[in-house]
Amino acid sequence: MRKAMKAKAKKPATKAKRPAARKPIDATTVATVWHTMQTICKEMRHLVDRTAQNYLIGQLHDRAPSSPSRIW
Amino acid sequence: MKNFAGNIHPGDVFLTNDPYHGGHNCHLPDWGFFRPIFYKGELLFFTLCRGHQQDTGGSFPGGYFPNGYDIHAEGICIPPIKVWDRGRERTDVIELILNNVRWPDGVRIDLNAMIGATTMCEKRLGALLDAYGKDTVLACVNEMIDRTERAVRAEIRKIPDGVYTGQSATDDDGTVLDEQVWVKVKITVKGEKMTLDFTGSDGQRKGFVNSVYAATYGNAIAAAILYFDPAIADYHNQGTMRPIEVVAPLGSVVNCQYPATTGASPVNVGIQVMESVCEALAKALPERAIASWGKHRGDYVFAVDPRTGERYVRTTFDYDGSGGAVWGYDGYQGVSTMTAMGAANRGNVEEMEIRLPWRMTRYEFLPDFSGAGRWRGGPGIHWEAVNEGSAGQMATGSTDGDVVQGYGALGGHPSPVSRTYLRRQGEDLLIKPHRLVKVEERDVLVKHSSGGGGVGDPAQRDPQLVKEDVENELVSLETARAVYKVALDPVTLAIDRAATQALRAKR
Numbered sequence: 001m002r003k004a005m006k007a008k009a010k011k012p013a014t015k016a017k018r019p020a021a022r023k024p025i026d027a028t029t030v031a032t033v034w035h036t037m038q039t040i041c042k043e044m045r046h047l048v049d050r051t052a053q054n055y056l057i058g059q060l061h062d063r064a065p066s067s068p069s070r071i072w
Numbered sequence: 073m074k075n076f077a078g079n080i081h082p083g084d085v086f087l088t089n090d091p092y093h094g095g096h097n098c099h100l101p102d103w104g105f106f107r108p109i110f111y112k113g114e115l116l117f118f119t120l121c122r123g124h125q126q127d128t129g130g131s132f133p134g135g136y137f138p139n140g141y142d143i144h145a146e147g148i149c150i151p152p153i154k155v156w157d158r159g160r161e162r163t164d165v166i167e168l169i170l171n172n173v174r175w176p177d178g179v180r181i182d183l184n185a186m187i188g189a190t191t192m193c194e195k196r197l198g199a200l201l202d203a204y205g206k207d208t209v210l211a212c213v214n215e216m217i218d219r220t221e222r223a224v225r226a227e228i229r230k231i232p233d234g235v236y237t238g239q240s241a242t243d244d245d246g247t248v249l250d251e252q253v254w255v256k257v258k259i260t261v262k263g264e265k266m267t268l269d270f271t272g273s274d275g276q277r278k279g280f281v282n283s284v285y286a287a288t289y290g291n292a293i294a295a296a297i298l299y300f301d302p303a304i305a306d307y308h309n310q311g312t313m314r315p316i317e318v319v320a321p322l323g324s325v326v327n328c329q330y331p332a333t334t335g336a337s338p339v340n341v342g343i344q345v346m347e348s349v350c351e352a353l354a355k356a357l358p359e360r361a362i363a364s365w366g367k368h369r370g371d372y373v374f375a376v377d378p379r380t381g382e383r384y385v386r387t388t389f390d391y392d393g394s395g396g397a398v399w400g401y402d403g404y405q406g407v408s409t410m411t412a413m414g415a416a417n418r419g420n421v422e423e424m425e426i427r428l429p430w431r432m433t434r435y436e437f438l439p440d441f442s443g444a445g446r447w448r449g450g451p452g453i454h455w456e457a458v459n460e461g462s463a464g465q466m467a468t469g470s471t472d473g474d475v476v477q478g479y480g481a482l483g484g485h486p487s488p489v490s491r492t493y494l495r496r497q498g499e500d501l502l503i504k505p506h507r508l509v510k511v512e513e514r515d516v517l518v519k520h521s522s523g524g525g526g527v528g529d530p531a532q533r534d535p536q537l538v539k540e541d542v543e544n545e546l547v548s549l550e551t552a553r554a555v556y557k558v559a560l561d562p563v564t565l566a567i568d569r570a571a572t573q574a575l576r577a578k579r
Contacts, residue, residue, distance in 0.1 A: 025208065025211050025212055025215050029204065029208060029212060030212045030215050030216060030219075033200065033204060033208070033209055033212035033213070033216075034212065034216050034307070036196075036200050037197075037200075038306070039196075040192075040193050040196040040197065040200075041193075043192060043196065044119075044121060044189040044190075044192060044193055045189075047185065047188060047189045047192060048121065048123060048185050048186055048189050051181070051184075051185035051188065052123065052181065052182045052185045052186075053126075053178045053181045053182060054124075054125065054126035054178060054179075054182055054387070055126075055386075055387060055388060055419060055423070055424070055427060055428075056123075056124040056125075056126065056387050056388075057123045057124060057182060057185075059388075059419035059420060059423055059424075060388065060389060060390075060408065060416050060417065060418070060419050061412075061415055061416050061417060062123065062124040062412070062416050063121075063122060063123035063124065064120075064121075064122045064123070064415075
């Protein structure tokens, strides 16, 4: 039994796949996509701030449309 | 979301506010709407819109009251549920929710606003995917996460390997009164990894200051990244979290178990989590030291507005102090609690007076009411308003800092203690944090909310800046001399260079 386990440990049934090489992305495209996503988050914030009736959201901005709005 | 495996479709919207389900939330008033975003039939993203609701039901309005029996007493607990299903509102579900909150018409407007924001996100992301294609957009997302991870690892490598400790306390838990609740952190930096270990913090409390792990995790990471290069501030994402581990023992005040109450946790002990991390990292990176912000000062009043004859809840923190100093800069003015990191701020006086039967009578900076330092804390304030509505109640649930001062860093002075009074028939009644008290007609609510802590020795502050602080009535002549060691002419406020040099040489 112990031998069998050892053998199994040495020779896994399936080989781990190598991760596929990632296609290089040019810096301009990365920056454009990233900042578009940030802009979407900011638009969400503005929409909520201008539409919500409650004081906490509209005046004090106690909201987080899209996750890290307190960061960026 | 595991419960919805195989049952997530375009046009769905999910809602949850339950800190014990969902992982995005700290207390019940914060409702989060999640929308799955599909592109050509494939689920690619989720978006979230979260906001603090006017009311969430529970024993008292507003959600910041102490002494709930358990979390169910704090309001309606909504696990992740569908409120829109394939583009159609589940009206019966929404009605069930609205039937369990006060001011349902207002809450309905806010729900629609937040769901609308997720709809807009779906449209904008669709346009982005149309423009660049799925493969390119996803490749960019992965690239950004990887880049941020590399940048954060590089930032951690700049911190000397070692163990750094910090701690902070809230005045009490609102149930066991006048007994401080402590959060302690041990930060271990090794190479490009950082572990924030909250073992040693107080155990879970009966009172409402308990924080679920997700909230502790978010606050701890948010504090840590303040010590990284500001140049990467706009780029934090999932990659930021990979090299940082947060340890919080189950059953402690920083990783509480159902059914513990959590109502105050965005403030207490959320702020304590941030303060302890910032205090610890100031020892590791003094040139990026951050002092405590002024403690949060939120008081929620519920009564009747005679102009309409209707009930209202005043959910504000208009009277927060200011930010703490950081190395090289004085603290910001006018921002709210440290856990909001400047995203939340004081409201507008006219707006408050229009909405609520309270009339402002005083709102100004107080001199000498922040931590002195080479860089001083943002100034504290004196705020007063008179109740022109009915008698009612006030929960000082998200207020703190009447006993425990916010820390100063590197010789900077701590944030002074704050005070809340109800002035009734000429007498000032001291009201402590985390209490529920009666408010009478014509009571004047008086808030002395301290500013932030200072960074560095005050006697090293540029005398010219001290002079300007005196001119701006942020620092008194006496404090300029006694604390900052700057001699000013009492009439002209000219700097007496020789006397200043002598004062500073004496130390």
